[in-house]
Structures are given as C-alpha cells and as structure tokens.
Amino acid sequence: MKVAVLRETGAGERRVALVPALVSELVDRHSLTVAVEAGCGASSQYSDEEYAAAGAQIGDRASTLADATVVLRVAPPDPVDLESLPRGTVVIGFLAPFDHPAGVRALAAGGLTSFAMELVPRTTRAQRMDALSSQANLAGYKAVLLGADTLGRILPMFMTAAGTIRPGKVLVLGAGVAGLQAIATARRLGARVEAFDVRPAVKEQVESLGASFLVAEEEVAAEGEGGYAGALSEEQHQRELDLIAAHIHDADIVVTTARIPGRRAPELITPDMLASMRAGSVVIDMAASEEGGNCCASRPDETVVVEGVTVLGPTNLPSSLAHHASQMYARNIATLLLEMVDEGELSLDFDNDILGPACLTHDGVVRHGPTRERLD
Numbered sequence: 001m002k003v004a005v006l007r008e009t010g011a012g013e014r015r016v017a018l019v020p021a022l023v024s025e026l027v028d029r030h031s032l033t034v035a036v037e038a039g040c041g042a043s044s045q046y047s048d049e050e051y052a053a054a055g056a057q058i059g060d061r062a063s064t065l066a067d068a069t070v071v072l073r074v075a076p077p078d079p080v081d082l083e084s085l086p087r088g089t090v091v092i093g094f095l096a097p098f099d100h101p102a103g104v105r106a107l108a109a110g111g112l113t114s115f116a117m118e119l120v121p122r123t124t125r126a127q128r129m130d131a132l133s134s135q136a137n138l139a140g141y142k143a144v145l146l147g148a149d150t151l152g153r154i155l156p157m158f159m160t161a162a163g164t165i166r167p168g169k170v171l172v173l174g175a176g177v178a179g180l181q182a183i184a185t186a187r188r189l190g191a192r193v194e195a196f197d198v199r200p201a202v203k204e205q206v207e208s209l210g211a212s213f214l215v216a217e218e219e220v221a222a223e224g225e226g227g228y229a230g231a232l233s234e235e236q237h238q239r240e241l242d243l244i245a246a247h248i249h250d251a252d253i254v255v256t257t258a259r260i261p262g263r264r265a266p267e268l269i270t271p272d273m274l275a276s277m278r279a280g281s282v283v284i285d286m287a288a289s290e291e292g293g294n295c296c297a298s299r300p301d302e303t304v305v306v307e308g309v310t311v312l313g314p315t316n317l318p319s320s321l322a323h324h325a326s327q328m329y330a331r332n333i334a335t336l337l338l339e340m341v342d343e344g345e346l347s348l349d350f351d352n353d354i355l356g357p358a359c360l361t362h363d364g365v366v367r368h369g370p371t372r373e374r375l376d
C-alpha cells in the first residue's frame with residue numbers, strides 16, 4: 001500500500017503532512033510504502049536526505065502520486081492533482097468542509113474517499129488524531145508572541161535602577177485550546193491575564209494558569225453539544241459585550257479565539273471598544289476570515305490600524321511554526337491513517353467511531369450530513 005505526500009502549494013503554507021520520523025514508523029513498523037515529492041519538507045526544515053534515510057521514495061509530483069492508495073495533505077488538494085487520482089483513492093487532510101464547497105464537490109465528483117481532519121471527533125480515543133487541537137495550541141502561543149512583538153511596550157514587570165514598569169495586561173476571549181495556550185504564553189511573558197468564555201466549565205482551567213476569569217453580573221453561558229459552546233441569546237450577547245467593554249480599555253493585547261463550530265464567529269469587539277483602547281495596543285483576531293471575525297475591524301491576513309490600535313487577523317499561524325506544526329500534524333494524520341490500515345492493506349470501516357464521522361466523501365457521495373446540507 002503506497003502513501004503519497006506532496007509539497008503543499010497553497011499560498012503561505014509552509015507545513016508538510018508527514019515528517020521523516022513518521023515515515024520510518026509507517027515503513028518499518030507497518031510495512032507501508034511512502035513516496036514523497038522532492039522538496040516537500042523544505043519550508044519546514046525537513047530535507048530530502050532525511051526522508052530518504054527514513055525509507056521514503058523521493059520523486060517528482062507525478063511519480064509520487066502514481067499508484068498511490070492514500071494521499072496525505074495539510075490543505076485541500078489542488079484541482080489538477082485531483083484529476084489525476086483514480087476513483088477510490090483515499091485523501092486525508094484539512095479539507096475545509098464548510099469553507100471550500102468547490103473542493104468538496106470535486107472530491108465527491110472524482111469518487112475519492114476523503115477524510116477531513118476537521119471532522120475527527122474531539123473524543124478521548126481520537127486525541128492523538130486531533131489536528132485542530134494540535135495546531136490551535138501552536139497558534140495560541142504564536143498569537144501572543146505576535147502581539148508582544150507588535151506592541152511598543154513590554155509585558156513583564158521590570159524593577160530596575162531606571163525605574164519600575166508595571167506588567168502589561170492581556171485579555172483573552174474564548175478559552176478553548178488556542179485561548180488556554182494564549183493565556184499560558186502571556187503568563188510566561190509576565191503579563192497580567194484576564195479571560196472570558198461562555199462555557200463556565202473552563203473557569204477552573206483559566207485560573208489554574210494564573211489568569212482571572214471574568215464574570216458578568218448576570219449569567220452569560222451557553223454550553224452546546226459535545227463540550228462546545230452554544231449560541232447566546234441576544235440579551236446574553238449584549239451582557240457579554242458590556243463585560244468586555246468594562247475590561248478591554250486598559251488591555252495591551254487582546255487575543256480573540258471565540259467560535260462555535262459551523263457558525264459565523266461572534267463579533268465581540270465593537271468600534272466603541274476599539275476607540276476606548278490606548279493607542280499602541282494590539283488585537284489579534286484568531287477567528288478572522290472573509291466572513292468576519294471576533295473584532296469588527298479585522299481583515300484576514302491584513303494589518304488594520306484603528307485610532308492607533310493595531311488589529312491583526314492572521315489566518316495561518318501554525319504555518320509560521322512549520323517545523324513543529326508539521327511534527328504534530330504528522331503524528332495526528334499518521335494515527336488516523338493507521339486506523340484504516342490492517343496488516344499493511346487499506347481496510348475501511350465506516351462503523352468505526354472515528355472514521356465514520358471523519359469521512360467527508362465516498363463513492364461519489366458527500367457522506368458528512370452538515371456539509372451535504374450546506375451544499376444542497
């Protein structure tokens with residue numbers, strides 16, 4: 001059974017789907033053939049020599065894809081690659097089921113069996129395959145570094161002969177995977193940290209990292225399915241805005257990560273709030289997309305300055321940490337791959353509690369219900 005790894009071609013994508021350490025595991029322990037496109041690891045600092053030493057075949061794009069049973073990707077495949085894949089080929093990667101309908105249609109039209117890393121359930125058994133979490137973790141870390149670098153001030157308390165500088169304040173909105181890592185990173189940099197989330201269950205985790213959990217006068221809470229947040233009522237949303245407004249004006253850095261899967265990101269930072277912030281402060285909107293983000297002013301991958309406040313909307317922070325992001329992603333995707341391999345051969349069981357939910361398309365059909373509904 002041949003597994004193919006291509007060089008990613010998406011704008012700004014520096015990660016690679018499989019790293020040499022995982023190649024040797026698949027080749028030596030699971031008797032798979034791994035073919036990688038020459039240079040696929042160059043932008044994440046993995047050389048062709050390392051891949052070859054790990055047992056991979058190195059070739060051009062066409063020879064890498066030829067006779068592949070499975071194609072591993074970070075981002076959705078290029079349409080031209082899809083055309084060359086025979087029906088039944090398995091494609092695994094971040095396939096953007098909700099954001100890239102043309103890509104989903106192309107996977108189904110080509111009769112490809114695709115598994116979306118976004119659809120891997122966030123269950124205990126699937127933890128090692130949870131690429132959303134591994135990448136969000138890195139992104140939360142990088143968001144704070146980016147904020148600290150953009151800020152023309154320091155975060156830790158300094159007591160020097162030249163005077164004392166009070167610690168800066170970081171506000172984190174949304175304390176899921178990315179938010180908790182942002183909190184931990186801001187604390188490591190010596191900032192005072194405040195955080196808010198609509199799931200009261202995370203209060204304890206926020207406090208255990210040394211941050212304060214903000215509490216509204218009247219309840220603002222919405223637990224949804226599977227441990228995710230639910231949507232707030234209009235009154236609750238207004239209460240949340242009031243709470244944020246009361247705390248944002250003296251924040252040096254605000255990191256926003258609030259989202260409910262499958263929905264538009266809630267707008268949590270209004271023009272009035274931005275106007276209340278000190279010039280020089282920074283907002284990092286991790287939920288920024290073409291559809292909007294958590295901050296009224298954010299634009300994906302652009303820097304917007306509003307009354308002296310810099311608003312950044314980076315959409316691919318893990319790619320800027322490509323070496324370790326690839327290392328973690330490779331562990332996630334290889335573990336998912338092995339879930340569908342039995343004695344070196346492909347063995348698909350859609351009743352499997354991870355493969356079933358993670359399957360996006362199979363045999364010409366979009367199997368994932370919510371994606372299918374959006375396409376209809």
Ligand code: NAD
Binds near residue numbers: 132175265285313
């Ligand atoms: P997550 O689901 O673990 O966390 C999101 C958190 O937001 C949850 O704790 C949820 O309760 C909270 N939330 C929802 N609505 C809220 C509201 N109105 N107010 C406050 N909190 C609210 O998700 P994650 O993996 O941490 O990812 C967070 C966001 O970061 C997502 O939008 C994701 O797409 C994005 N992300 C961005 C990058 C990047 O490079 N920009 C990388 C990874 C993830």
